[in-house]
Amino acid sequence: MSLEKKLRALIALAMIVLAVVGVAAVLYLTDILLDVSVHLAAAPAFLRYLYWGALVTGVLAIAWSIYRLLRTDHKAETGQISLPDEMDAAGMAARLDDAEAIGIDVTEARRELERFARGNVAGTLALALVGNISAGKSSLIKALIPGANPVIDVSGGSTRSVNRYQWRAGSDDVLELVDLPGLNEAAGELEQVTLDEALRSHLIVFVCEGDLSRDEYQALAQLLALEKPLVVAINKKDRFSDGELAGIRTRLRERVGLEHVPVVAISAGGSEIVMRVDAGGEQRQTQRTRASEIDELLGALERLLDGSPEALRQLRDRAVFFLVESRLQQARSAHLDEAGADLVKTYTRRAVIGALAAVSPGTDILIQGYLGAGMVKALCKLHGVSARQLDIDNFLNFSQSHIGRTLPLMLAVAGNGLKAFPGVGTLTGGLVHAVAYGMIFDSLGNSLRQTLEQRREFLPGMAAAEFKEKLGENLESRSGALARLAVETIREGLADQPNGDRRREDQPG
Incomplete structure (x- = not known):
C-alpha cells in the first residue's frame, strides 16, 4: 500500500472514531438534559427559569472566553490596510491633519495626496x-x-x-x-x-x-x-x-x-x-x-x-487613497516605535534612580511596582489601547514569575558591568540591584511595546511570555549603559551632599 493510501486510510479511521465519539457525547448529553427536565417539571416555575437561564449564560460565557483566547487580529498579522467605504480627498486630508496633530510625520502621505490632486486637475x-x-x-x-x-x-x-x-x-x-x-x-x-x-x-x-x-x-x-x-x-x-x-x-x-x-x-x-x-x-x-x-x-x-471612464477614475481614486493610507500607517508605526522607545528609556531610568532612592527595606518594591504600572498605562495610552487595572496587575504578576531564574545571572552581569567604574563599591551596595532593575524594566517595556504593535490590544499573558524571551537577551550590552547611569546618579548625589547621604534625583512616575 502506498504512503498516500495509508494516509487516507488513517484519516478515514480518525473520522470514524470522531463520529462515534460525537454521537456518544450527543446521546449522553441528551440523556442528562431529559433527566434534568423531568426533575425540573415538578419544581416551581421560577426555579426552572433560573436554572435554564444560568445554564445558557454559562455556555455563552465559556464560548466567549474561548473566542477571546483564540481570536487573532487579522489586520495586525497580515498588515492589511482598511479604509472607510466612502472616502474622498477631503476625508483623507482630515485623517492626515488628525495624525499630524498628535506628532506623526505625514510628509510622505501628504505628498502622495497632493500628487493625486494634481492628476485630477490635469484630467x-x-x-x-x-x-x-x-x-x-x-x-x-x-x-x-x-x-x-x-x-x-x-x-x-x-x-x-x-x-x-x-x-x-x-x-x-x-x-x-x-x-x-x-x-x-x-x-x-x-x-x-x-x-x-x-x-x-x-x-x-x-x-x-x-x-x-x-x-x-x-x-x-x-x-x-x-x-x-x-x-x-x-x-x-x-x-x-x-x-x-x-x-x-x-x-x-x-x-x-x-x-x-x-x-x-x-x-x-x-x-x-x-x-x-x-x-x-x-x-x-x-x-x-x-x-x-x-x-x-x-x-x-x-x-x-x-x-466607463468614471468607473476607472473611482477605482484609481480608491487605490490612491489606499496608497496614502499605507504611507500614513508607516508614519504612524515609526512614530509609535520612536515614542514607545523613549517611554521605555524614561521609565528604565526612573527604575534605576528609584532603586537608588529606596532608603528602607521594602520601599524599592513599592517604587518599582508604581513605576511598572505607570509604564504599562503610558504605553497603552500611546497605542490607543484600553488597560484595565486587573490586566495591568496580571501582566506584572506574570512577568514577576519569570524573573526568579534569571535574576542571579542579571545580578552577576550587573556586577561585571560595574567593574568598569573602580571605587563604586565603597559608595553604595545598591548599585547592582539598581542596574538589575533597569534591565528588568527595559525588557518589560520592550516586550509590551512589541505586543501592542503586533496585536493592537493589551494581552497580559502574551506580553508576559514575550518578556520571558527578552529578559535574558543582550545582558552585557544593556548592563553597561545602565551601570553608567547608576554610577553617575550616585556620584551626583554624593557631590550634592558631602555627608554621603543618598538623595532622590528624580521623582518616580
Whole structure:
C-alpha cells in the first residue's frame, strides 16, 4: 500500500472514531438534559427559569472566553490596510491633519495626496506598462507614440527609472503612459516603485514574451490583486504560430484566472540582432528593425476606455487613497516605535534612580511596582489601547514569575558591568540591584511595546511570555549603559551632599 493510501486510510479511521465519539457525547448529553427536565417539571416555575437561564449564560460565557483566547487580529498579522467605504480627498486630508496633530510625520502621505490632486486637475488617465526585463515596453511606447524617443537597448533592461509620455488614444482620451523599470527577476516580486505606480494608474498593461516564468506569474498575481483594469499583452507574436498563441492564452487564463482579463498578441517592433552570412561564408551580426502590430492591444484599450471612464477614475481614486493610507500607517508605526522607545528609556531610568532612592527595606518594591504600572498605562495610552487595572496587575504578576531564574545571572552581569567604574563599591551596595532593575524594566517595556504593535490590544499573558524571551537577551550590552547611569546618579548625589547621604534625583512616575 502506498504512503498516500495509508494516509487516507488513517484519516478515514480518525473520522470514524470522531463520529462515534460525537454521537456518544450527543446521546449522553441528551440523556442528562431529559433527566434534568423531568426533575425540573415538578419544581416551581421560577426555579426552572433560573436554572435554564444560568445554564445558557454559562455556555455563552465559556464560548466567549474561548473566542477571546483564540481570536487573532487579522489586520495586525497580515498588515492589511482598511479604509472607510466612502472616502474622498477631503476625508483623507482630515485623517492626515488628525495624525499630524498628535506628532506623526505625514510628509510622505501628504505628498502622495497632493500628487493625486494634481492628476485630477490635469484630467489625464494613467496607463502603467509593467513587464519583465527586455519584454518590449520601450518598443511598445515607440509604437504607440512615434515621436517618443525612449532608449531601446537590445541587451535588455533599458528602463531603469520611471518615464512618462503623453498619448492621445483613438477615442481622444489623453493618457499618460508610465514606463516602469523591469521586474526584479531575482526577488520574484514587484519592486515598491512599480507597485506604487500601478496603484496610481487607471489602467495596467502587463507585457510578456509568451509563457510566463514563475516570477512573472507571481508579479501578475500581485497586479490582479489590485483589482485594476488590466490587459495582458503577449509581445513578439511573430515568433509563434496561431496554435502556439492559443495555447499560451489558455495556460495564462487557467493558471492566473484571467477569465475577465483581455489577453492580446502584439508585435511592439523595436530591433533585433540577426546573423548574416556573406558570399564568402563569413558570419556577421547586424541589427534590424521589426515592424509593429498593436491593433489588438489598441482595441482592448479602447473598449476599456469607452466602457466607463468614471468607473476607472473611482477605482484609481480608491487605490490612491489606499496608497496614502499605507504611507500614513508607516508614519504612524515609526512614530509609535520612536515614542514607545523613549517611554521605555524614561521609565528604565526612573527604575534605576528609584532603586537608588529606596532608603528602607521594602520601599524599592513599592517604587518599582508604581513605576511598572505607570509604564504599562503610558504605553497603552500611546497605542490607543484600553488597560484595565486587573490586566495591568496580571501582566506584572506574570512577568514577576519569570524573573526568579534569571535574576542571579542579571545580578552577576550587573556586577561585571560595574567593574568598569573602580571605587563604586565603597559608595553604595545598591548599585547592582539598581542596574538589575533597569534591565528588568527595559525588557518589560520592550516586550509590551512589541505586543501592542503586533496585536493592537493589551494581552497580559502574551506580553508576559514575550518578556520571558527578552529578559535574558543582550545582558552585557544593556548592563553597561545602565551601570553608567547608576554610577553617575550616585556620584551626583554624593557631590550634592558631602555627608554621603543618598538623595532622590528624580521623582518616580
